[in-house]
Amino acid sequence: MIKTDSVPNRSEISSENTWDLTPLYADRTAFSEAFSAAESKIPILASYRGKISQSAANLYAYLKEKDAQLLVVDRLYSYAFQYSDQDTANTTAQAMKNQALGLYTRLFSAISWESPEILTLTQELLNDWYAEEPGLENYRHFLNDTLRQKAHTLSAGEEELLSLSADMSYGPQTIFNMFNNADLHFPAIDDGNGHPIEVTHGRFITLMESRNRQVRKDAFKALYHTYGAYKNTLAAAYSANVKKELFYTRARKYTSTMEAHLDSYHIPTAVYTQLIDTVHSFLPSMYRYVNLRKKLLGLDELHMYDVYTPIIEYHSPEIPFEKAKDIVLEGLAPLGDDYLALLREGFDNRWIDIYENQGKRSGAYSTCVYGTHPYVLLNYQGNLDNVFTLAHEMGHSLHSCYTNATQTYVNSNYTIFVAEIASTCNEYLLISHLLEKAESKEEKAYLLNHLLDQFKGTLFRQTMFAEFEKITHEKEAAGEALTCDTLCEIYKDLNKLYFGPDMVIDDEIAMEWARIPHFYTPFYVYQYATGISAAIAFGRRILSGEPGALADYKRFLSGGCSMDCIDLLKSCGVDMTTTEPTTAALQVFDTCLGELENLF
Template identity: 45%
Template sequence: MRNEIDIKYTWRLEDIYPTINEWNVDFNKVKLLENNIIKYKNMLSNSSKTLAECLNAYSYLLALTDQIYMYAKMKKDEDNNNTFYRSLTDKAIRLYTEVASKVSFVASEILNIPKELLSTYISTNKELYKYKQFILEIIRCKNYSLSTEEEKLLSLLIDFSNTPKDIFSTFNNTGIKFDTIECENGDQIEISSGRYIKLLKSSNRKIREKVFHLFYKPYSIQKNTFATILISSIKKDNFFSNARKFNSSLEASLYRDNININVYNNLIETVNNNLHIFHRYVNLRKNLLAVDKLHMYDLYLPLVKYSHENIHYENAISLIKKALTPLGTEYISTINECFKSRWIDVLENQYKTSGAYSWCSYNTHPYILLNYQGTLNDVFTLAHEIGHSLHSLYTNKEQPYVNSKYKVFIGEIASTVNELLLINYMINSSTNKEEKKYILYFYLEKFRGLVFRQVMFSEFEKIIHTRIENNNTLTSETLCNIYHELNEKYFGKDIEIDNDIDLEWSMVPHFYNSFYVYKYATSFFAAISISEQILNNRDNSILKKYLEFLSSGNSINPTELLKHIGIDILSTDYIKDGLNLFNKILNDFENMVK
């Protein structure tokens, strides 16, 4: 139970609101402010003073709304069975929707201000100058912006647009019933999403095979339902991209992040051109397992028996701080504050939200939710979330609210740099051959999960969205066929692509946040470049640039921001460099297991 957990392992949300009374005060304040901001409607072109006042009010209102929602949701995440905080979260979501609707006029009116007049406003009003990038971003989107009334209508569809995602989540979590399986010790265990990968790590191949087939059995039964939900989500994306006159859902998604569509296409093409390296890894697995034919249910069996388990939380903290020392004393000092001041909710408890995340509103310090079990994965998750948290902290310190919400494309880089510094530290500091072998294998699996798997997902998304956009039929059967062919291409000829894997598309939640997963791969490649530069640079010039990167938020577009730190995402060099590193690690691992 949560009340039995030592308080030092729980986060201190009282830093946001000491009691619910203060939350209610801010809630009522937002209700007042959202009505007051309407007074600026149809007035933004009157003067630079009026525009600056409106944007100040806009920023304050949205920052406070973020904070209200953040607190309610994190309290619910402590115990999802708590009806009071579930209700409070729903209340905060409704408020967020109201506020979004009330402020939707701002962007439309800025677009109606003559360009020359707007430029004069920005150059002559110091208070307005801090909003320059925000205004330029609105202007960038002018060709895809609608009238004030049309924008208001679309803002009212925010809740509705999440319906396919919500239906999928509910049905996947409550509508899927798994069979039980008898384990080697005779125990009957019910298969579940949470237990699936653990069961696939069984040394008993017959158990792995049975688990694999039983896991996909209910998805096979419900494949038409899942297909209908996913197709509805794709059609939703198509509706919004058409409404804003984009050529495709992919273009619309990348345009939001100010990413050239070639970045997406180059990623898929470059990885496809280098799949032979991944095929070599698959072949090595087949040889090490000494099987005539490798199957999909053999992919999670550890190739190295050495195991990092039961890592005490305090030991994980010590390890992470040593690994992140190259990021400088200020960075480490902030990490110390993070642990000392209870920014992290560490342990699992009944009804707590699963997984992990970092969350930071503009006027609060960041918080991290974990479900720490002492595995090596948990240690890397902690390092990852610290990366997100300090990125937010550095950004909020240097940027106005409107520039504080950095693009996800950029955000995943900061978190992954921490993971890569941790991997490098563990490889280089290990004196145990088996441990080093295990870390190299762990690194290879990172590549498999974050590069090859996510790029395959990205290619799948592109194919199925294009089919809908071209008015071609999409059914559960065509989804399965497309997915099967992609698995054949990505995994190569040394593995049997079991038909059950064709259904994997039906259980991937990321497909309801379309064209998101490619960022895992691009961020991984960019983080490799940054971490290698930091580790190999002796005069700290790269570190200075990296800390500036962390402080930039959304003040510079991602392409230019990454150029500042030596990465050209419009080229394929950073991808090729990352794949060359995968090849090197594979060679090192291969030499150690011979």
């Protein structure tokens, strides 16, 4: 149950319910001192220009120095952004964040010559240098991957020019984030009991889960009418981001923005397109789900504001955060004692910023700087979905723990493509555990519905988002203007395709594209869909007790970016270059849907 009082200020939140940033920096003074020191060292990197191609010793010395400086800047960046995210209206924090972004820009500008100079080396020479300087072995994958991208790396002068544009390139995303988190406010609605309740980012989904249809409808309209009032501004921000991405795509001689983003991690574009095609082939299953939802809710018409409310009349109590931690620990027991010990360490030592406060960034995330423990931002509201969010974000965090304990800094930053696998595997293990414990038909049905909703939100919905990105970026590349009307038409048509004939596609949903922060990090969201496919592949093997399955999974968690992510997954038993993992995951959706249909 949502409390009807106003959202508290940051100062009103108990410290034990907030994350402790002091392991990063003791205070803002320590941040400032570290910032000045880091800034003063950047010229050291520039001094290696023209030297790293001269000898193995020079190359190794440079790469070590770069790692040392990047690690410090990572820490500064993380501290500033977390400090800002806990209260986006804090102008001091905003200034620190801008400082950190500027420092990243200056550092990468100072090393913009790096790739062009490395590309003057041959693979044969590098192989000789690996033997001559053993320390370079640590950088083998990084160096080989740099050579792989030779066709898309420009001259030193051109790379320097592009690096100088980096700070400016954050403009559309920064504008959207400030508008969405600091300036945008939604009206209050009736909570169904005659009391006003403020609609917020953090409360929206909880309101949409309400059994009271009028509450759902009012929250839906309050949110999207508010976005609609700024539709032209938001379209301009989105269009500017797409144009920016197209500029970098063409500058680096890629055929499409999709190719540019996927090639960064050596992902074939076929992985993206075959995901969309595979999901399209299972849309009849989604239509069955929509039909069942309509039937069980007893509605003549199913509207877009009816897609989050549980379709089963099961009164799950409010889940205090302490209970949520216990539920997660029980559900993830198949991952072993070492995994549970790390979970408890995070729960007991203020890794997590738990509750919503005024100005706090919406949503949830996990972040980690090499050499320190991870952090998790939540906006916990006390429902089952938030328990899954806790399991999800701790999956990210423990992925970082395993990787950082195994890999060196340069090989620790696992790619975005695999980043959602550990988090989603946690969710799958948790729901499987809860289904086994279900004590009644109603509880089982409720949990099956939750699992189906996870598929709907993660595999179907994120693929729909991915298709929206594919269409809009292709239109911009073809010279078509991305006006508000165009974006809304594309988005509404996709909702019609993905939800089918039994869903009323309300006009308001056409504005949903305007509230998706991930669209400002293009060609990211498809990885939620590929991630759930790989996660279920791992989860099913672990739960079945397959010999070696847990060891394979821990090896995956520990792999970092020491090899191409596609190859890492293959070596652990999951081949994402085929349609098999996505098809198998969608078959799980089919099976669960059949179980729920049979219960009624």
